[in-house]
Amino acid sequence: MDGGTQDARQVEQIPESCLEMLSTREVVERYERMVYAIALTHTRCRGDADDAYQETFLAYHRRQPELRSEEHRKAWLITTTLNCARQISGSSWRTRVVPLGEEGRQVAPEQFEFASIEQNALFGALKALPQAYRTVLVLFYFEDQTVAGIAGLLDVSISTVKMRLSRGRARMRELLTGGVFDD
Amino acid sequence: MTEKIFGEMAEQMRPSNEVRSDLFARIEADGAPAAPSPGEQEPAAPSPGEQEPAAPAPSPAGHPRRLHRWFLGAAAAVVAASLLIPAIGGADAPSRSDPIPSSVGAGAASGDYGALYAAVLDASRRSAAKGWRTGMAAGVSDTGLAWAGEAVPAAAPAANESLTNTQVEGIDESDIVKSDGRTLFVAKGKEVVLLAAAGAATRELARINTENGGAAPSAKDGLVLQGPVVDLMVSGSTLVVFVTEYRARESALGEGVVPGTEPTAYVPFDASQTKALLYDITDPTAPRLRTSLGQSGAMTTSRLVGSLLYLVTEYVVTDPDAIKADDAKTFVPALSEGTRTAAMKASNCWLVPQSQGPHYTVVTSIDVAAAKRVDAVSVLGGSQTVSMSTSNLYLAATINDAPAADLVRAGAPKDITSTALTQLTRIALADDGQLSLAAQGSIPGSVLNQFALDEYQDHLRVATTIAGQNRKKRWVERTALYVLDAQLKTVGSLPSLVKNETVQSVRFLGQVGYVVTFKQVDPLFTVDLRDPAKPVVLSALKVPGFSAYLHSWGEGRLLGFGRQGNSKGETNGLKLSMFDTSDRLAVAQITAKEIRFDGSEALSNHHAILVAPDSGLIGVPVTLWSGEKQRLRYLVYRYQPQTGFELAKKIALNTGNDGRAPRVRGLLIDNHLYLASAVQVKVLSIADFGEAATVTLKN
Incomplete structure (x- = not known):
């Protein structure tokens, strides 16, 4: 399904084969990794990611949204996770508060750690991107969304998605060849 | 990046078992969801193309959200910094432009709290509707996160000359390390360390704790916290210390x-x-402590001219629900002196045609000698970059969703769509410190940093990168140069200096501008700006890699510092370059020196590099990763025409307790080089770069 071209309120009967009746628990099991990946890359620390992950599935459970297909379910979860992560990260413009360690350096609340230095470096660089680029890169590379799919999810034009992809890639390249470890 | 790594990472991104079990427990506790009856169905989940479903409200009593303990009374909450926007200085600009209110764009009238209230409310609604997507402006210059202020690069010391590497002579820029030639001031967390700059006898003299006495935060109820020292400035016998206060957004606490x-x-x-x-x-x-003068918002930058200090902050109205029409403090910035606070007068608050959200740029002038604020002006519209000459202060805001009509009016190229706009505002600076909004204008593209704007002989020169989609739906980038008059109307331009390259660095030096762009090679363009209506490209020099920073090195010489590159357009390592600019039509690279280190703060912050042409010295901090640890070195190079760049000394510096490299500044005072960070101060003699003293700054 291409979210961008789907008409809003189609009332036709949907063949059952397009949407499995899953219990919330089964939905969690199927989409946990996807939701958590988006949560992790859009919040500051592990605790916040945990919160966003839980709030997303709780919302799914409570609202029982009317879905037209599996693709639609996936899209609903993606959009809700992004919203939760945004709300949790607070929308204070460009400022964050973190605990103070010694000598005035910030001590980050517990961060998620990957297995290898390379993966952690990539994650660090990703987190250092402005959020607009980061979302597009995460959806493209981690969730295998198409450019059109991303445009639909974020309600922006395809050209904007492409622009953010290319800028995001360029910025990642910059960060990974030296910028991110400066200071 | 190979595709494999994404799959490997994705597999790992799962919550802990504890968190998952907790979720299942909560789902259980909720019970089976009521099966919706036909008439009362939950409204169809909007397809992703429509309005996003609202984020769920915090769960009702019983499962409070996880808290960060530090909020509850712990002393140590600190801001992890806003994006620090480098300030701009202008080139020599002798004449003063008179304020011309009539040229200010439509809708910029102020003077009325009612109008401001409506504008802020509208801006809040618009930005809320767009949601988080407009949170981070894509055009913000990438200086990265700034911690406790920034290091001051040292220039050759003269009696009153600033020891910070500034853009404009005579305009000092705030930084994390400052000196008046006798005393060193180093920002360290919430403290400022004062040391005697005495060569081998360098020692700590005193410390200022900004949380004590008159400087203490305005409330002690756990809802107001103070961050670390952001920046410092010295004027005569006064040290100015900038700190930011943070207030908890009480509405987010929820009821009860x-x-x-x-x-x-x-x-x-x-x-x-x-x-x-x-x-x-x-x-x-x-x-x-003499006085404490505050203004709403987070610090953008500060400049000093004589004993007039200009402070620029960015203030966001974060809580639309708290805006009340009858309480100006809820929708305009406030100014404070000591513990007294008052909302800014409506006559000092201005609106701009395109505001990207409910945020103000607040500019104040302070007479340091008299320890009094002189004037204040705020603009509802915000800005990402600030540039200053001795006569004017320019605010540049990147607008990403400008309507097509505005793009056309600004002169955007017709063959590219969805480009950004830079909205410029000129604030005239009077000799007595009075501020007035003088002009507004827009140009296509986004500016890189403070060096991309420069005032010269009543004209503003700006280098931008214009990026967007062309008719074939391909992504294109273009470098452009604009010359604007005092009314910020474009009088001359080079709308397409080069295609498919972005601006990496700019330096305007009087009648000539140098622009470095980059795709695979690094063309250094020399532009003749003698006729404001007809800027002309004189020469283009191509070298691999790119210079992130350009500095004049005497007559006919230009120094560049940046990244080394190869023929494939990949960058690795750093480099110093010296260019011969004596023949503008044939600028050539004389020599270059490769520096095999990962990175340097100097790539994004000109304060970090020390350039002293009189002594032929260049100093730069560099970092490299060694396993899990970061190593910090300070490299001193000597440049001589016959021998080119020679590494004079490589100095190892301590990292912090967290294993990260702190910011370092190098200062040349008398016959010594002082390398100062929040961790230690090392003193070397210039003669042989032998170590004269090391002072550890204890916590």
């Missing part, structure tokens, strides 16, 4: 939650005000 009773709750903190603390340092062993 009282701090201290609930075990956990999440609350965002917003930068409520930035204070300039003025200390008398006639006796550096006993600094004395």
